Amino acid sequence: MADIIRIEHIARYDGQPVTLQGWLQLKTGKGKLQFLRVRDGTGVIQAVIFQGSVTPELLEAAKRLPLESSLVVTGVVKADPRAPGIPGGYELGVTDLQVVQESAEYPIGPKEHGVEFLMDNRHLWLRSNRQWAILRVRATIIKAMRDWLDDNGFILVDTPILTPSAAEGTTTLFQTDFHGEPAFLAQTGQLYNEANIFAVGKTYCFGPTFRAEKSKTRRHLQEFWMVEPEIAFCKLEDLLEIEEQYVSYIVQITLAERANELKLLERDTTALAKVIAPFPRISYDDAVAMINAAAARGVTVPPNDEPLPAIAWGDDFGAPAETFVASQFDRPVFVHHYPSAIKAFYMEPEPGRAEVCRSADLLAPEGYGEIIGGSERMSDPDVLLAAIDRHGLPRQAYAWYIDLRRYGSAPHSGFGLGVERTVAWICGLDHIRETIAFPRMLNRLNP
Numbered sequence: 001m002a003d004i005i006r007i008e009h010i011a012r013y014d015g016q017p018v019t020l021q022g023w024l025q026l027k028t029g030k031g032k033l034q035f036l037r038v039r040d041g042t043g044v045i046q047a048v049i050f051q052g053s054v055t056p057e058l059l060e061a062a063k064r065l066p067l068e069s070s071l072v073v074t075g076v077v078k079a080d081p082r083a084p085g086i087p088g089g090y091e092l093g094v095t096d097l098q099v100v101q102e103s104a105e106y107p108i109g110p111k112e113h114g115v116e117f118l119m120d121n122r123h124l125w126l127r128s129n130r131q132w133a134i135l136r137v138r139a140t141i142i143k144a145m146r147d148w149l150d151d152n153g154f155i156l157v158d159t160p161i162l163t164p165s166a167a168e169g170t171t172t173l174f175q176t177d178f179h180g181e182p183a184f185l186a187q188t189g190q191l192y193n194e195a196n197i198f199a200v201g202k203t204y205c206f207g208p209t210f211r212a213e214k215s216k217t218r219r220h221l222q223e224f225w226m227v228e229p230e231i232a233f234c235k236l237e238d239l240l241e242i243e244e245q246y247v248s249y250i251v252q253i254t255l256a257e258r259a260n261e262l263k264l265l266e267r268d269t270t271a272l273a274k275v276i277a278p279f280p281r282i283s284y285d286d287a288v289a290m291i292n293a294a295a296a297r298g299v300t301v302p303p304n305d306e307p308l309p310a311i312a313w314g315d316d317f318g319a320p321a322e323t324f325v326a327s328q329f330d331r332p333v334f335v336h337h338y339p340s341a342i343k344a345f346y347m348e349p350e351p352g353r354a355e356v357c358r359s360a361d362l363l364a365p366e367g368y369g370e371i372i373g374g375s376e377r378m379s380d381p382d383v384l385l386a387a388i389d390r391h392g393l394p395r396q397a398y399a400w401y402i403d404l405r406r407y408g409s410a411p412h413s414g415f416g417l418g419v420e421r422t423v424a425w426i427c428g429l430d431h432i433r434e435t436i437a438f439p440r441m442l443n444r445l446n447p
């Protein structure tokens, strides 16, 4: 009996008999020679069947085998630098083949399919090499996100998904029914993080968040994952230093550990290799001036080469403006001190200039837009109460949140990094729908 192994470990077994468990990805060959491309979730290998090395019945069965049939295949590993596969460089000389299930006719073929067809068949599309590579990169990014925080004194405290009130504006809430009371799916764990820092100093939450965004863009999901660190006794300037260390670590670890997957995705990693702290910082005011000067020169922006529109002070940045500002730097760039009117209610106003807040967004290079939103939080109870009133939020629902400013208030700051936008950027994807196994978008709840 040969050992059951996984294809990612194939190099350890050169010259030895092994057994693989997987699925038939591709079949070529003719007559006496059959090539079965087998994938097992860790890689892909070419299994070669010669007439004579297996029984005639088995050769016939292999010839008829439909794509995506599940199988257990035994054979001898042979190094061959030309052998295709992932990682490639080895093939399997088959001695035995057991069909676990003959697949029904598989709907996804090597021909080009439309995106909607592939999205309808997302449960099957995930098996393709490209989607497989993205899933693996995503897992590594998430592990890096957790590792850095765990290794730097942040305590994971999970925050609720069912919440009684809004944190990021009332227009994107998903409402549910909580035994007769309205409840909302969490847009963020931040407000609870702010309670948790008073217990543990530095915390983070990591979970799914929900936004009923009416936007159908390549950057928006209805359900996305966000990691949210929050730190006591931390000002905006200190926060940005943490963010740049954090993002540099995530990018560099992923480049090192997922080089093969990124190559499969044909990602040019030159720009990613430069993502090392410190990152440039530009104020909102200077960014507006930069955008308007470029708009006056008639600058156009990718992906559609549309003209960059001029903006007025106080406007939020659209995708073209973000893309343009990011393109002026060779690393991710912080835009700080946005107008308070376009940001969430909890952001600390700049002393002496209350029309702007101590906030910063981090814009990714290459047109991937905002990947982090962060800020210093209001630490004074009266200032916070006034902001809650100004935003028309019900005081009662925020009573506990205001309390945090009464019992040992301290300056504190935090940020949220969106997993899917980070995956899109690092993988070089032109749409966020491929960054998560089962995306929830304005027009899609299935599968």
Ligand code: 4AD
Binding pocket: 168, 187, 188, 189, 190, 211, 213, 219, 220, 221, 222, 224, 226, 228, 229, 370, 371, 372, 373, 374, 375, 414, 415, 416, 417, 418, 419, 420, 421
């Ligand atoms: O800027 P946002 O809305 O910030 C917050 O929610 C803060 N409470 C975070 C904090 O300070 N703890 O969202 C943060 C990030 C964005 O920069 C983006 O990466 C991602 O979350 N994001 C989305 N990703 C996909 N689809 C959407 N609809 C997203 N909305 C935000």
Ligand code: MG
Binding pocket: 361, 370, 372, 373
């Ligand atoms: Mg934001």
